[in-house]
Amino acid sequence: MAALLCMVVFLLAPFLSHAADPDPLMDFCVADLGSSPTFANFPCKPASNVTSEDFFFDGLMNEGNTSNLFGSRVTPGNVLTFPALNMLGISMNRVDLAPNGLNPPHSHPRASESGVVIKGRVLVGFVTTGNVFYSKVLGPGQMFVIPRGLVHFQKNVGENKVVILTAFNSQNAGAVVLSTTLFDTNPSIPGHVLTQNFQVDSSIINGIQSNLGS
Ligand code: GLV
Numbered sequence: 001m002a003a004l005l006c007m008v009v010f011l012l013a014p015f016l017s018h019a020a021d022p023d024p025l026m027d028f029c030v031a032d033l034g035s036s037p038t039f040a041n042f043p044c045k046p047a048s049n050v051t052s053e054d055f056f057f058d059g060l061m062n063e064g065n066t067s068n069l070f071g072s073r074v075t076p077g078n079v080l081t082f083p084a085l086n087m088l089g090i091s092m093n094r095v096d097l098a099p100n101g102l103n104p105p106h107s108h109p110r111a112s113e114s115g116v117v118i119k120g121r122v123l124v125g126f127v128t129t130g131n132v133f134y135s136k137v138l139g140p141g142q143m144f145v146i147p148r149g150l151v152h153f154q155k156n157v158g159e160n161k162v163v164i165l166t167a168f169n170s171q172n173a174g175a176v177v178l179s180t181t182l183f184d185t186n187p188s189i190p191g192h193v194l195t196q197n198f199q200v201d202s203s204i205i206n207g208i209q210s211n212l213g214s
């Protein structure tokens with residue numbers, strides 16, 4: 001029995017290690033957002049209701065509002081905003097950064113990210129699982145890549161606004177933003193966990209929480 005189990009795991013291993021968004025089995029499957037998703041994909045809208053409009057998306061045309069704590073805005077072009085991406089395993093974002101704005105350290109659990117700077121000067125950095133920090137200041141036309149799951153950020157280090165377009169090998173890459181993941185949850189992570197983790201007293205934790213607006 002154990003031998004059989006080992007054999008099954010051995011045979012499945014290549015498939016498991018290459019698991020990603022599933023390959024499409026049809027030309028298209030525009031998501032019916034009114035239904036609940038089954039696994040990663042939404043069920044398809046009936047083909048008879050699909051029009052040209054389904055395959056075009058204006059959502060990344062406009063500047064995002066950066067009047068917030070971080071001076072940044074990420075506008076998603078993923079399956080939830082552009083349902084024709086359903087089942088295709090790709091998506092894009094627009095990132096706007098005001099001067100000095102920061103797209104705060106975050107990671108994407110389901111995708112690698114590539115990006116191209118459209119406007120401005122931006123410091124792009126990421127950290128490996130071995131805590132090595134890689135970074136570079138980029139200008140228009142320059143590209144970067146962030147391997148799946150690694151913590152990264154973009155910061156405007158120029159005098160003008162920054163625009164970046166980012167692309168993902170998932171229709172819904174997900175984002176774990178470190179600051180809010182730890183300090184702005186519902187309900188809150190118990191204070192003693194945070195004070196012990198950061199080796200500080202609770203006034204510092206409370207200060208961070210109130211700075212983040214929670
Ligand atoms: C940038 O890091 C993005 O997630 O769009």
Ligand code: MN
Binds near residue numbers: 106107108113152
């Ligand atoms: Mn990102």
